[in-house]
Amino acid sequence: MNKVMVVFRRELRSYFATPLAYVFIVIFLVLSAVFTFQVGGFFERGQADLQPFFRWHPWLYLVLIPAISMRLWAEERNSGSIELLMTLPITLWQAVVGKFLAAWSFAGIALLLTFPIWITVNYLGSPDNGAILAAYLGSLLMAGGFLSIGMCLSAATRNQVIAFITAALVGFVFLLAGFPLVLDFVRGILPQSIVDAIASLSFFTHFEAISRGVIDLRDLVYFAALIGFWLAATALVLDIKKAQ
């Protein structure tokens, strides 16, 4: 069997072996319902789409995804099981990718369980299901982005609380990279070309484009490159820790 799959299966199963998975899924579903119906005004808008549902996903992920990613390496380091994993005959990449895919699949399962809202909107009207599918894809990609950031920071510490807070902080910067809060801060110290580059890193901009139903190759490449970058950073952090 492929080694990545072996790591993946063990990791995914470990989420469901503890209450974490169930608590996470319930909180995710409740919060997304509250935001959609109470804050987003799903019914009041009188439109058959899921914009009020997807609009809040960046903020939900900002707080909830670090809760999935924080344990990925910090827990292994704390319990010592990392010593076991790293002395088994697998490469660093197999371990990193297997773990990431497990966490991503778990986030995917939570996202999939929001399907009643899709049924609701189809019952009440006739939405553009293609656009909804695209938005689901965008949401999943964004979750992957947050997860890859969180995984790298989890590899850097043995403390899960630190892993959570730093992941939320870095995630916040990436989320708001296109907004004045971040841009004003860097505009004074960096040349305009770099400021533009930072602005183009924003999760919001890329997610909003996809969630309107426009799947642009550039947005897909953005998320793929982002995830790839943070996975490589994770492997690098683990390698540095090994030599320390």
Next chain:
Amino acid sequence: MITTKHLSKRYGDKLAVDDLTFSVAPGEVLGFLGANGAGKSTTMRMIAGFIAPSGGQVTVCGHDIERSPVAAKSCMGYLPEGAPSYGEMTVSEFLDFVADVRGLTGDLRCRRRAVVVERLGLGPVTQQVVETLSKGFRRRVGLAQALIHDPQVLILDEPTDGLDPNQKHEVRRLINELSKDKLVIVSTHILEEVHEVCTRAIIIANGRIVADETPTALEARSRYHHAVSLRFEKPEELEAARREIAALAEVAAVEFDARELRLTAVPKRGANTLSAVSAIIDRNNWEVPELHLESGRLDEVFRTLTQPPGSGVSDALQEAGV
């Protein structure tokens, strides 16, 4: 075959392992001894490929652990210190996971799983979650994991720590059986273990090798090597013996315990005191219910090798008048 060349590890300013060079051949059971913090675990972690050395080289079964880690790790079974495992998994799931990573399939996988479960007595707990197990069982799960692929090389970091005497005996027997065709490195600070399982012992202090010999040769370094121990029935005989034995030319010192009525004649280097001491006993017609020739005391050798004179805890206590 394991070879290390000029292996060293630096943590900040501290040199934890300093220029270790040794090789171990199949059939050997190498005991790795040293005080806490001497660099035992660090060395074993470098051999197992968990941490990277700051300098030097490790080869396991001909594979360099840095350059071809997967090949080197494939022929090795490793029990890390404290036997960590995935607490939320059952023993059965955990062994399945390790078997999968090790690439065991089909018939071989079933057979090896059955063998390790049987050998380590894990039968009654296979469906139990690892974190609910006792310390002894967890250690055995760690050993099972290290043995599941029938490796050529076994690295065991304190395999008997936390086991009861029966379990300790069982693990030692297991190591003895395995050692016929395999290479085993065991770290321990239980010195009696060295005699029971090891064919060779390396003592390290401050990251350096201070002794690399067979356990018997190590004992011969002891000042108690060929010392004669006696037990008397009557205090006045002990008193007389103390004076007479101390006068012997072969005897360097006499130590005695007045409460237990025991006396030990420590010989001068290379001398044998047994015949002279027994002649004195015969001549005086003393009552001596116990007499034996010591082969040496490992704990004493260990202390002199790992503790620079004057820096030990016991010396400090003596100075403080305790």
